[in-house]
Amino acid sequence: MPFLEMKNISKRFVDVVANDRVCFDVERGEVHTLLGENGAGKSTLMNILYGLYSPDEGEIYMEGNLVKISSPYDAIELHIGMIHQHFTLIPNLSVTENIILGLPSSSGFLLELKKAEENIDNISRKYELRVDPKSLVRQLPVGLQQRVEILKALYRNTDILILDEPTSVLTPLEVEIFFKIIRRFTEDGLAVIFISHKLNEVMSISDRITVLRGGNVVGTLKKLDTDANKLAGMMVGKEITLSLDKPSVKKGKRLLEVRGLSVNSEKGGKPLVNNVSFDIHEGEILGVAGVDGNGQGELADAIAGLQPVSKGQILINGMDVAHLSPRKRIERKLGYIPSDRQRVGLIVDFSVAQNLVLKNFCDPPFSTRRLFLSHKNITSNADQMIKEFDIKVSHGNEKVAFLSGGNQQKVILAREISGKPDVLIAMQPTRGLDVGSTRYVHQCILQHREQGGATLFISTELDEVIAISDRIGVMFEGEIMGIIPGGDRADLEQISLMMAGVREQKTKKSVS
Ligand SMILES: Nc1ncnc2c1ncn2[C@@H]1O[C@H](COP(=O)(O)OP(=O)(O)OP(=O)(O)O)[C@@H](O)[C@H]1O
Numbered sequence: 116m117p118f119l120e121m122k123n124i125s126k127r128f129v130d131v132v133a134n135d136r137v138c139f140d141v142e143r144g145e146v147h148t149l150l151g152e153n154g155a156g157k158s159t160l161m162n163i164l165y166g167l168y169s170p171d172e173g174e175i176y177m178e179g180n181l182v183k184i185s186s187p188y189d190a191i192e193l194h195i196g197m198i199h200q201h202f203t204l205i206p207n208l209s210v211t212e213n214i215i216l217g218l219p220s221s222s223g224f225l226l227e228l229k230k231a232e233e234n235i236d237n238i239s240r241k242y243e244l245r246v247d248p249k250s251l252v253r254q255l256p257v258g259l260q261q262r263v264e265i266l267k268a269l270y271r272n273t274d275i276l277i278l279d280e281p282t283s284v285l286t287p288l289e290v291e292i293f294f295k296i297i298r299r300f301t302e303d304g305l306a307v308i309f310i311s312h313k314l315n316e317v318m319s320i321s322d323r324i325t326v327l328r329g330g331n332v333v334g335t336l337k338k339l340d341t342d343a344n345k346l347a348g349m350m351v352g353k354e355i356t357l358s359l360d361k362p363s364v365k366k367g368k369r370l371l372e373v374r375g376l377s378v379n380s381e382k383g384g385k386p387l388v389n390n391v392s393f394d395i396h397e398g399e400i401l402g403v404a405g406v407d408g409n410g411q412g413e414l415a416d417a418i419a420g421l422q423p424v425s426k427g428q429i430l431i432n433g434m435d436v437a438h439l440s441p442r443k444r445i446e447r448k449l450g451y452i453p454s455d456r457q458r459v460g461l462i463v464d465f466s467v468a469q470n471l472v473l474k475n476f477c478d479p480p481f482s483t484r485r486l487f488l489s490h491k492n493i494t495s496n497a498d499q500m501i502k503e504f505d506i507k508v509s510h511g512n513e514k515v516a517f518l519s520g521g522n523q524q525k526v527i528l529a530r531e532i533s534g535k536p537d538v539l540i541a542m543q544p545t546r547g548l549d550v551g552s553t554r555y556v557h558q559c560i561l562q563h564r565e566q567g568g569a570t571l572f573i574s575t576e577l578d579e580v581i582a583i584s585d586r587i588g589v590m591f592e593g594e595i596m597g598i599i600p601g602g603d604r605a606d607l608e609q610i611s612l613m614m615a616g617v618r619e620q621k622t623k624k625s626v627s
C-alpha cells in the first residue's frame with residue numbers, strides 16, 4: 116500500500132472542474148512530480164492535500180488509513196508540509212521567529228527562541244540549507260527565503276514535502292543546488308511532491324511523473340520509461356481540433372526583422388530571451404509555440420518596448436526600433452495585444468471611449484490643439500468602433516471594468532487593429548475567452564493578414580498556433596528551437612520535440 120494515496124479527488128470552482136477524479140500517490144524516498152500546463156489543476160490538488168480546499172469527492176489515505184484533512188493544522192499534524200507558489204513568510208520577523216511562528220510554546224519565549232535556533236542550525240547543517248537564523252527575512256534574497264520556508268516545514272517533522280513550482284524563483288545554478296538538497300530529503304526517507312511545467316527539470320529530478328491536463332490525469336509514468344518529448348505530448352494533448360478558414364495570401368516584403376535579440380534576467384543567469392532571430396513578411400502570421408514561461412512574454416514585451424533589450428535589433432520596415440520608446444514604436448506602426456489585459460492593455464477605470472484612444476489621444480482628430488481633447492470626436496470614434504467590433508456595451512462612456520473579459524479584449528483589438536499597424540504582436544490574445552470571442556479574435560487577426568499586415572501570434576494553445584500560423588517557431592528556455600510550416604503542413608511530432616528542448620533537425624520540411 117502506498118505511503119500516501121489520493122483517490123478519485125474532484126474539485127469544482129463555479130464553472131471550472133479543477134480536478135476530475137484524480138488519483139495520485141507517493142512513496143517514501145521518491146520524488147513524484149505533478150506536471151501540467153497553467154490551469155491543469157496541480158496547485159488545486161496539492162491545496163486539497165494540505166487542507167486549504169476541501170474536495171467535492173474523493174478520499175485520502177496514509178499507510179492505508181483514511182484521513183480527514185480539513186485544515187493545514189490537520190495536514191501538519193499528519194506531517195505534511197507545503198511550500199507555496201507564493202511565499203507566506205513575515206518580512207519583519209527573523210528566520211527563527213518565522214519558523215516557530217504558530218507552534219505551541221512550552222517554555223518562555225526567549226528560551227524557546229534559543230532552543231529553536233539550535234534546532235534550526237542542526238537541520239540546516241544536516242541538509243546543507245545554510246541560512247543565518249538571526250537575520251530578518253526581508254534582508255534575504257528570494258532563494259534564501261525559500262530555504263526558510265523549507266526549514267519551517269522540516270522543523271515540523273515533515274514526512275511529505277509538497278513543493279509548488281519551487282524553481283520559478285531560482286537561477287539555473289540555484290536549481291542545481293536545490294535538486295541536490297531534494298535528493299538528501301528522499302535519501303532520508305521523505306516523500307517529495309514536486310510541481311513544475313519545466314520538462315528538463317522534471318526529467319532531472321523525478322522518480323515518477325503524473326501528467327495533468329484540464330483537471331484530468333493523462334498518465335503516471337516512471338521517469339526511466341519516458342522522455343521529455345513524450346511528456347510534452349501528454350501535457351499539451353495530441354488531438355488537433357481547431358481549423359480555420361484561411362485564404363492564401365501572397366507573401367510580400369519583410370515588415371518585421373528580429374536579429375539576435377536577447378533580454379537579460381534581473382536575477383542574472385541565463386537570458387530570458389536568448390539570441391532570437393526571425394522575420395515576418397506582409398500577409399504572414401508567424402506563430403510562437405512553447406510551454407508557458409519559456410520567454411514568450413519577454414519576447415513580446417521586448418518588441419513592444421516594455422522590456423529593455425540587452426542585445427540585438429528589432430527592425431520595423433527596415434528601421435531599428437530596439438531602443439525607442441513604446442510610443443515611438445507605435446508611430447512606426449506597431450500594434451500590441453498584451454496577455455495581461457487589465458494591467459497592460461487597458462485602464463479599467465477609464466471609459467470604453469477613452470480606452471479606445473489611449474494611444475493617440477494627443478493626435479488629431481482627438482486633440483484639436485495641444486492639451487485640448489475633442490470629446491465629440493472621441494465619442495463618435497467610440498460609437499463607430501463599438502458597432503464595427505461588436506463590443507457589447509450600452510454606451511461608450513461605460514467603464515471598461517464593467518465589461519466581460521471577451522468584450523475587454525474586443526476594446527483592445529479595436530484600438531490596435533483600427534490603428535492599421537504594419538506589425539501586430541498578439542500575446543495570448545484568446546486567453547480566458549469563450550468560443551465565440553476566440554473565433555472573433557482569430558477573424559480579426561486573419562483580416563489583418565489579408566490586408567497585408569505582419570503578425571506575431573504567441574500562444575500556449577498549440578491548436579490555435581497551428582491553425583492560424585503560416586510558419587511556427589517554437590520557444591524553449593528563451594531560444595527558438597526551429598521554425599517550421601504551420602497549418603496543415605505542421606509536423607506535430609517535430610513541434611513537441613522542440614517544445615521539449617530538442618533543436619529542429621534540418622529536413623526537407625524546414626523553412627527559414
Ligand atoms: N480559488 C479558486 N476559485 C476559482 N477558480 C479557481 C480557484 N483556484 C483555481 N481555480 C481554477 O482551477 C483551475 C486549476 O487551477 P490550478 O491553480 O490548480 O492550476 P495549476 O495547474 O496550479 O496552474 P499554474 O501552473 O498556473 O499554477 C484553473 O482554471 C483555475 O482558474
Ligand SMILES: [Mg+2]
Binds near residue numbers: 157158200279
Ligand atoms: Mg499552480
